[in-house]
Amino acid sequence: MQHDFTNPGSPAGCYTTENEVFYGPSFIAANLRVYLLRIFVNVSDPFVFYRRKASFIQQLSSKLDVNGLVVCDHRVFVIGISSPTMEVFDAMSCQQLETLTISAMTDPWDIAARATNPYLYVFEGPYQVLRLNLNGQIVNSWQLDESQRALSVSRRNSVVITYSNRLEEFDNVGNILRSIRLDRSVSHASHSLSLDAEKFIVCHGSGLSSISHSVCLMDSEGRILNRYQESGRSTYQPLRLAVADHGCVLVADIHNRRLQILNQNISQTHNPINIGREQGGPLGVCYDSSYGNVYINTLDGKVLVYCIRTRSSLRSECFDVHSGLIPDQLTSTMPETMEE
Numbered sequence: 638m639q640h641d642f643t644n645p646g647s648p649a650g651c652y653t654t655e656n657e658v659f660y661g662p663s664f665i666a667a668n669l670r671v672y673l674l675r676i677f678v679n680v681s682d683p684f685v686f687y688r689r690k691a692s693f694i695q696q697l698s699s700k701l702d703v704n705g706l707v708v709c710d711h712r713v714f715v716i717g718i719s720s721p722t723m724e725v726f727d728a729m730s731c732q733q734l735e736t737l738t739i740s741a742m743t744d745p746w747d748i749a750a751r752a753t754n755p756y757l758y759v760f761e762g763p764y765q766v767l768r769l770n771l772n773g774q775i776v777n778s779w780q781l782d783e784s785q786r787a788l789s790v791s792r793r794n795s796v797v798i799t800y801s802n803r804l805e806e807f808d809n810v811g812n813i814l815r816s817i818r819l820d821r822s823v824s825h826a827s828h829s830l831s832l833d834a835e836k837f838i839v840c841h842g843s844g845l846s847s848i849s850h851s852v853c854l855m856d857s858e859g860r861i862l863n864r865y866q867e868s869g870r871s872t873y874q875p876l877r878l879a880v881a882d883h884g885c886v887l888v889a890d891i892h893n894r895r896l897q898i899l900n901q902n903i904s905q906t907h908n909p910i911n912i913g914r915e916q917g918g919p920l921g922v923c924y925d926s927s928y929g930n931v932y933i934n935t936l937d938g939k940v941l942v943y944c945i946r947t948r949s950s951l952r953s954e955c956f957d958v959h960s961g962l963i964p965d966q967l968t969s970t971m972p973e974t975m976e977e
Contacts, residue, residue, distance in 0.1 A: 683883035683900050684907045691896075691909040691943040694930065695731055699724055702938035707757065708925040709750040710771060713932060714757055715940060716745040723773055728925050731942055737773030751790045752926060756809065758788060758796055766796065768809060779811025787877070791831035799829045803859075804837060819859045824848055828877045830886065832901065836862070838886050840875040850874050852888055854903050865903040877921045879931075882946065887931065889919035896922060896933060898945070909945050916941065 701717025701724060708714075712734065713726040723737040746760035756776065757769040763784040768776045787799045795814060796807045802824075804817040819826060819839065825848055826841040835857045842850030850873050851866035867873040874892035881887050884901035896910035896919060910931070912919060917936030924931055929946025 691945040694942040697940035705748040787828040891918040
């Protein structure tokens with residue numbers, strides 16, 4: 638049987654003559670690793686691209702009592718309780734770039750954005766949505782007729798508002814596109830994400846100890862397609878969500894002080910981050926796909942930064958090996974004999 642070792646480009650170690658191609662040891666080693674990864678690793682399992690345990694990077698030097706943050710245009714935008722200021726950090730270095738003062742923002746509750754769309758959406762109090770450009774200038778705003786729980790921005794650049802028992806989707810100027818009544822078993826929804834036009838991820842329970850908590854995959858009619866929940870002595874309290882790579886969803890579990898990764902069908906879970914008792918539990922989470930970093934704002938108003946991704950694809954693993962930039966830790970799905 639002949640194996641096809643895919644050429645990842647034209648790296649050093651590949652030699653050609655008029656009629657033949659010769660592969661040097663470094664090129665063969667890099668491609669052999671990709672071939673072995675395909676044998677031993679189920680590449681349909683998205684957890685193969687994430688660390689067994691996340692690496693703590695640092696705490697952002699914010700002066701705010703942080704209650705929301707978002708990554709947009711390679712920058713991290715941070716808001717704080719009852720503050721008109723928004724701090725801006727560089728997503729790669731985690732160094733503060735500037736502080737914006739927004740006169741119309743006096744009681745920010747939440748913030749959301751798409752990483753590649755140059756607008757920020759902020760809850761000003763319980764009833765108003767502000768749309769800002771990345772310089773902190775207000776582009777437009779609109780009023781809500783009921784107190785909300787959270788907001789998110791879809792890949793279609795629509796704004797999804799989470800209420801206790803329903804979702805409402807708006808365009809970027811505040812025109813309502815649709816309202817989705819949630820299944821009756823979904824009580825006290827706390828956050829939602831639009832996966833596509835037909836599917837949403839919703840977490841509910843809002844941290845109330847008397848209510849059963851879960852994360853639900855739902856259709857555009859509010860019906861439950863699948864549900865993830867936990868049983869046992871420890872109470873499961875998912876409070877916030879974020880979209881990660883390879884169809885995964887991040888879940889901030891405030892009671893168990895941890896960050897979970899769920900696959901897109903929410904049928905499998907992986908727990909790369911456990912926050913120590915010296916820090917507050919996770920109130921919110923956002924993910925930076927460019928660097929594989931997670932930003933968690935905690936109950937005590939801090940922002941913790943972790944790296945959770947090992948690689949973005951098997952091809953990038955080939956490049957890492959060939960260039961000598963081998964990841965320092967592979968994931969738990971990797972056989973022990975393959976770990977670095």
